[in-house]
Amino acid sequence: MPTDAVGRFLAALDPHLRDAFTGKPREEQERLASEWEQELESDDELDTLDELSPPAAEAEAARRVMGREP
Template sequence: MPTDQVTQFLEALSPESREQVRQQPREQLEKLTAAWRTELVEDIDLDSLDELSPPAAAEEAAERVVRAFLAG
């Protein structure tokens, strides 16, 4: 996965989540990034938010992915 997508994912996270995620191995970062990209594409509710504020939609999707990852 291109580094720029991982960087975009990390930048979309809140500072607290970003620090937690940065501690993960590279392979896990790439899996989380792929899940984030899927969330952005597949979640219909994010489409509306994306039209109003693309950064807010990216952040919401990233935070959802991290919450799911941390939950287990």
């Protein structure tokens, strides 16, 4: 299991989004991973999901972050 934010974010992404993420420059990957961590920390809905299934909460937050990308 990856321990850095970028690696954890990559692991949480759906397979079809991984290529889009890995094709981005490292600085952009770090920014997205940071947004993902903030999404996990700040969304109460994800807190509830996290109690039931942490991987599902991480995947949902990753989808949201990548969905905001142009």
